[in-house]
Amino acid sequence: MGQHTRTAMAGLLLAAALPARADYGMNLVRGVTETSHTAFDLHMISLWVCVAIGVVVFGAMFYALFAFRKSRGAVAANFHENTTVEVVWTIIPIVILVAMAIPATLSLIKLEDTSDAELTIKVTGYQWRWQYEYIDQGVSFFSNLASSSRDAMNGDPSGVENYLLDVDHPLVVPVNTRVRFVITSNDVIHAWWVPALGWKQDAVPGFINDAWTNIPEPGVYRGQCAELCGKDHGFMPVVVEAKTREDYDAWLVAKKAETEAAASGADRDWTLDELVERGKGVYGTYCVACHQASGQGIPPAFPSLVGSKITTGPIEGHVDIVMHGKAGTAMQAFAAQLNDVDLAAVVTYERNAFGNTMGDLVQPKAIKAAR
Numbered sequence: 427m428g429q430h431t432r433t434a435m436a437g438l439l440l441a442a443a444l445p446a447r448a449d450y451g452m453n454l455v456r457g458v459t460e461t462s463h464t465a466f467d468l469h470m471i472s473l474w475v476c477v478a479i480g481v482v483v484f485g486a487m488f489y490a491l492f493a494f495r496k497s498r499g500a501v502a503a504n505f506h507e508n509t510t511v512e513v514v515w516t517i518i519p520i521v522i523l524v525a526m527a528i529p530a531t532l533s534l535i536k537l538e539d540t541s542d543a544e545l546t547i548k549v550t551g552y553q554w555r556w557q558y559e560y561i562d563q564g565v566s567f568f569s570n571l572a573s574s575s576r577d578a579m580n581g582d583p584s585g586v587e588n589y590l591l592d593v594d595h596p597l598v599v600p601v602n603t604r605v606r607f608v609i610t611s612n613d614v615i616h617a618w619w620v621p622a623l624g625w626k627q628d629a630v631p632g633f634i635n636d637a638w639t640n641i642p643e644p645g646v647y648r649g650q651c652a653e654l655c656g657k658d659h660g661f662m663p664v665v666v667e668a669k670t671r672e673d674y675d676a677w678l679v680a681k682k683a684e685t686e687a688a689a690s691g692a693d694r695d696w697t698l699d700e701l702v703e704r705g706k707g708v709y710g711t712y713c714v715a716c717h718q719a720s721g722q723g724i725p726p727a728f729p730s731l732v733g734s735k736i737t738t739g740p741i742e743g744h745v746d747i748v749m750h751g752k753a754g755t756a757m758q759a760f761a762a763q764l765n766d767v768d769l770a771a772v773v774t775y776e777r778n779a780f781g782n783t784m785g786d787l788v789q790p791k792a793i794k795a796a797r
């Protein structure tokens with residue numbers, strides 16, 4: 427095949443592929459909210475202003491190169507300083523910049539105004555998951571990378587839908603509602619970002635940033651952590667599900683019931699098998715990123731739990747490090763993240779998995795007493 431044929435074929439293939447990619451192509455995402463539409467429009471206005479300036483400037487330049495070239499006998503003008511020209515080429519750009527800055531500033535002011543929200547959600551970044559607390563609604567949960575993505579990470583992810591962009595518990599919000607977000611972090615700096623909403627906000631430990639949105643249409647909107655936050659930065663996606671008011675209300679009721687059910691049984695005695703089985707799930711969601719499915723960790727950063735001093739030592743010490751973490755290391759305190767049953771289960775699991783055979787267990791009641 428000749429060079430030209432090949433180039434032409436590549437061009438055809440590219441052209442055929444374009445419609446399929448038109449959704450995101452090379453431009454910004456237009457998004458679904460008023461904020462994202464404004465950002466998109468401002469971006470387009472700026473782009474076309476740049477294009478117009480480019481056409482005028484390069485047009486004048488190429489025309490001068492062509493029409494006044496030496497071979498045509500052009501003779502250079504011989505003058506210095508022209509006040510009129512200098513004033514004109516200073517004033518015109520200033521006018522253009524100010525004209526572009528006014529709508530941009532007005533949009534920024536609107537973006538910053540988080541008043542009059544009907545619902546406030548606190549978003550907290552963790553290594554490596556998000557926590558959503560519905561203020562005044564009594565609902566709070568963690569949102570982790572979906573297990574379908576986690577399971578495929580070391581294998582073949584090609585068949586996984588929304589690979590690395592799916593979570594176990596999405597953030598659910600009602601449509602046509604002004605929702606205010608207060609955003610912070612529990613450890614390092616993360617950033618909460620859903621392109622379709624039109625903004626990104628840093629989650630900084632010790633600070634509270636706020637933002638708002640109002641999603642007009644039901645749908646699923648996906649995003650990611652947008653601040654490099656450590657080993658699993660690419661594995662803490664954000665999924666927002668906008669539901670109609672009725673669906674949202676039903677979801678809220680179900681979520682409350684689910685939270686209560688998950689914490690139930692804290693007062694009864696559990697068997698070793700029950701705890702190990704439950705602990706396996708907790709471990710797979712909360713601990714596996716650092717300590718690995720095999721329990722062998724990634725030493726020296728993330729220690730092995732196989733036959734370690736703590737996992738095969740006195741159970742009180744084991745409970746203590748899981749509940750309270752270890753200051754100055756990546757081992758965070760799980761006391762606030764997990765309920766009594768989950769804490770008891772994960773500790774019991776670690777003592778009876780990966781080849782550890784302690785045969786002992788800790789009851790949820792004992793965790794409650796240790797809080």
Ligand SMILES: [Cu+2]
Pocket residue numbers: 551615616617651652653654655659662
């Ligand atoms: Cu992050």
